[in-house]
Amino acid sequence: MEIEKPYSHEAQDNSKSQFVRWFREVAPYVHAFRGKTFIIAFNGELIQDGILNTLVQDLSLLSALGIRLVLIYGSGPQINEQLRLKGLPQNFNGCLLKPTDSASLECAKEAAGEIRLDIEASFSQGLPNTPMSHSQIRVISGNFITASPVGIVNGIDFQHTGKVRKVDTESIRSAIEKGSSVVLLSPLGFSPTGDAFHLSMEELAANTAIALRAEKLIFLSSSSGLINKNGSIDAEIARAKAELLIKNNDIDNETKKFLENAALAVKKGVARAHILPYSMDGSVLLEIFTHDGVGNMIVEDNxxxxxxxxxxxxxxxxxxxxxxxxxxxxxxxxxxxxxxxxxxxxxxxxxxxxxxxxxxxxxxxxxxxxxxxxxxxxxxxxxxxxxxxxxxxxxxxxxxxxxxxxxxxxxxxxxxxxxxxxxxxxxxxxxxxxxxxxxxxxxxxxxxxxxxxxxxxx
Structure with missing residues (x-):
């Protein structure tokens, strides 16, 4: 019978020294990003796949380190579920711009409310011996986005599908600068006449990042990201190259939509835009606090x-x-x-x-x-x-x-x-x-x- 050997003092010392070395090497990133604004954006598939609680734990850590967070979520699968329950056609698949009729708008409102409550509940966790222990983060949401209708494009009336007209940057900054608070934006905007419009999560995220002059725009994707010729993740992509990839149209719709809006944000002054796989545990932390990162980073380099x-x-x-x-x-x-x-x-x-x-x-x-x-x-x-x-x-x-x-x-x-x-x-x-x-x-x-x-x- 083989007896398991106890954990040696040498192994313990090695583990401790590795931790100390890691903590010291992470420190420059902590100093660099304290007080900076990050936009974190994800589609409803992330929630559907059960990743929300883990993501919120990582985001609460970023907030504790002094990073100001604005979260933006999509709700495609959740809208489809509401449509299914009402016996209506489910047409919110993929990332393509689609018309939103009155029934779909009501489903979008219901889905947005459900997701908002799930996110608030996740940030309210505080069980001992978990990453959320002693965390007291307040989630602030509201009518921060003024929208206008897309209108008729190529003969198609997009009805209640909208586009971002204005971001209330003053109110958002006031909220995220008050310590442990994050702002949560749904894919809905409102016109001065009181009408609601369904928005593209990706376009909303890019416009918000640009308006707030964010340090980072981070998209969390269901895909593994763009791969280079060597078969490894293409860690840094110049905006010019990103635009060429979009033009060649040889990438999936989700990645294309993320890449389009990441390139736009970088072009308009956002320092860095990232596309990360949400299936990788801790991908946000790995991208921010390691030199190589784990996803695609889009930069302005000419x-x-x-x-x-x-x-x-x-x-x-x-x-x-x-x-x-x-x-x-x-x-x-x-x-x-x-x-x-x-x-x-x-x-x-x-x-x-x-x-x-x-x-x-x-x-x-x-x-x-x-x-x-x-x-x-x-x-x-x-x-x-x-x-x-x-x-x-x-x-x-x-x-x-x-x-x-x-x-x-x-x-x-x-x-x-x-x-x-x-x-x-x-x-x-x-x-x-x-x-x-x-x-x-x-x-x-x-x-x-x-x-x-x-x-x-x-």
């Missing part, structure tokens, strides 16, 4: 300005590098060396002018990469171009399956520290780089790991 270097760019790259070589910031690189390594370079171009560059050198054996020659012309600095180059290089390294990015610098240590790098030493470098390290320059070494999830065994 990829027209960002491209791989060509032989015609060598002269411009040399011109960017020369002033920094002269003052000792960078080691001298002859033109021949840049030509040899050209495939490692990315450039920023605007109106035919190269105003920034960066190079990525791969060390496959150690699953590491070096960020080198990150330069932005002085006239273009302080506008986020360096950040853009860094994100591009990081994304490229991650897609290659690498775990670490490192940089050597003598003048810009604070810039790297602010962007998640930590100070390292020569022994942390790949063997080839250790052998070539120029000790006379005494460059500082900064290292960034792409995913701390792997390091804590989650």
């Amino acid at each position: 990829l027209d300005d960002l491209r791989a270097a060509t032989i015609d760019d060598v002269g411009a790259i040399v011109s960017l590098i020369e002033p920094l070589e002269s003052d000792g910031t960078l080691i001298p690189r002859p033109k021949s060396l840049i030509e040899r390594d050209l495939e490692n370079f990315t450039v920023l171009e605007h109106d035919g002018i190269i105003y920034g560059c960066a190079a990525l050198y791969i060390f496959e054996e150690e699953k590491m990469a070096e960020l080198a020659c990150l330069i932005v012309h002085p006239e273009w600095q302080s506008s986020g171009e360096g950040e853009l180059l860094l994100r591009h290089v990081e994304s490229k390294a991650k897609k290659l399956g690498l775990d670490y990015l490192f940089a050597l610098t003598t003048r810009t240590s604070h810039w790297f520290l602010k962007r998640g790098f930590i100070k390292g030493n020569i022994k942390d470098l790949p063997k080839e780089k250790q052998n070539n390290y120029n000790r006379s320059r005494n460059s500082l070494i900064f290292i960034k790991k792409f995913s701390f999830i792997k390091t804590i065994g989650v």
